[in-house]
Amino acid sequence: MIDITRIKAISLDLDDTLWPVWPTIARAEAGLQAWLSDHAPSTAALSANLGLKQAVRAEINARHADRAHDLSFLRLQSIRALLLQAGDPVHLAEPAFEVFFAERQRVDLFEDALPALAFWSQRYPVVALSNGNADVHRVGIGQHFHASVSAQSLGVAKPDVRIFVAGAAAAGVRPDEVLHIGDDAHADCVGALAAGMQVAWLNREGHEWRHGDVRPHLEVPDLHALCACWPDYRV
Numbered sequence: 001m002i003d004i005t006r007i008k009a010i011s012l013d014l015d016d017t018l019w020p021v022w023p024t025i026a027r028a029e030a031g032l033q034a035w036l037s038d039h040a041p042s043t044a045a046l047s048a049n050l051g052l053k054q055a056v057r058a059e060i061n062a063r064h065a066d067r068a069h070d071l072s073f074l075r076l077q078s079i080r081a082l083l084l085q086a087g088d089p090v091h092l093a094e095p096a097f098e099v100f101f102a103e104r105q106r107v108d109l110f111e112d113a114l115p116a117l118a119f120w121s122q123r124y125p126v127v128a129l130s131n132g133n134a135d136v137h138r139v140g141i142g143q144h145f146h147a148s149v150s151a152q153s154l155g156v157a158k159p160d161v162r163i164f165v166a167g168a169a170a171a172g173v174r175p176d177e178v179l180h181i182g183d184d185a186h187a188d189c190v191g192a193l194a195a196g197m198q199v200a201w202l203n204r205e206g207h208e209w210r211h212g213d214v215r216p217h218l219e220v221p222d223l224h225a226l227c228a229c230w231p232d233y234r235v
Contacts, residue, residue, distance in 0.1 A: 002179060002198050002217045002229060009146075009171035010120050011164065011192075013182030014130040017202055018117075018141070019107040021132070028103035032079075035099040042086035056081050069151035072133045075100065105138035110204075116223035117144040119233055125171040129164065129180065131157045131187060146171060158184070159191025168197070181226065185209060189216045200226050 015021035036044035047053050060077045067073050079100075080093040120126050125146035128136050133152055136142045147170035151157035154166055168175040175196045182188025183202045190211050192199045201209075201216040202223065209215055220226045227233040 002200060004229060006177060006198065007124065007179045008173045008177040009125045009127065009168065009179075011127045011129040011149075011167040011171070011178050011180045011197070012120075013158075013180075013184065013188050013202075014128055014134050014136070015132045016183045016204075017181065018113040019109050024104060024107050027106065028100045031103040032096060032100040035096055040083060040086065040088040040092050040096070043082050043088045043092075046082050046086050053078075053082070056085070069131070069155060069157040071131075072097070072101065072152060075133075101133070102138075104133065105135055107134070107139055109141075110223070112223035114141070115235065116227050117141060119227055119230070121145070123230075125173075127167045127171050129158070129167045129182075158182075158187040159194065161191060161195045164192050164195035164197060168195075181223075185211055202226070 012018070033044060033047055036047055057074075057078045060074055060081055061068065064074060064077060076093055076097045079096050080090055083090050083093055083096075117126065121144040126144055128145050128148040128150075130148070131151045133150070136145050136148055149163060149167045149170055151163065154163055156162050158164070164178075164180065165175055167180075168178045171178065178197045179200060180188065180192035180197045181200045181202055182192070183204065185201060185207065189199050189201050193214055193216070199216040200218045200220060203219050204221060206221070209219075218226070218229070224235055
């Protein structure tokens with residue numbers, strides 16, 4: 001169980017914790033494809049070939065392995081590579097990426113996300129801690145967050161202990177005074193435990209724990225169940 005009396009801040013994953021990420025990415029991919037069809041049809045034709053598109057992304061990821069934490073950079077480079085291969089103007093990469101990125105911020109929150117955010121943000125500094133490139137302000141939930149720390153901005157990704165330490169520092173507390181909440185057993189839970197945080201594993205899909213004997217302090221199926229640990233929480 002978590003010890004509420006020790007909590008002075010909350011750090012919180014975003015993708016698949018506050019919203020399902022893959023429907024969001026699929027919508028952003030569709031928006032990008034439609035834009036390319038209008039502005040770079042040769043590139044759109046290449047991009048419609050899933051195998052080719054995946055091969056281009058794999059090559060970009062391998063070439064820029066040192067930037068694996070920066071998903072926006074990798075996406076932009078993949079778009080640029082497709083434009084170049086198709087013979088379309090490479091300067092279209094930036095506006096094309098902006099189309100994708102704008103759609104990336106249009107998420108469908110889980111029904112428990114806003115009540116939990118409102119509850120926690122009234123009691124603690126809440127810090128977004130994400131490997132992704134969602135922006136809480138563009139998503140429309142920035143008012144609930146004290147700060148955001150991303151793999152892109154810091155240069156390291158979860159489960160690297162340094163991103164959790166940075167999240168605690170952004171909240172102005174020690175790591176052992178933070179409750180970290182996330183859905184990814186390895187990236188969120190293993191990393192936060194190594195940083196000395198209390199950890200709540202948000203296991204919406206009922207996955208098995210496969211990371212040894214050291215387990216999260218609490219496993220919950222949704223954020224309502226986690227908030228219920230506070231006696232004054234009301235759904």
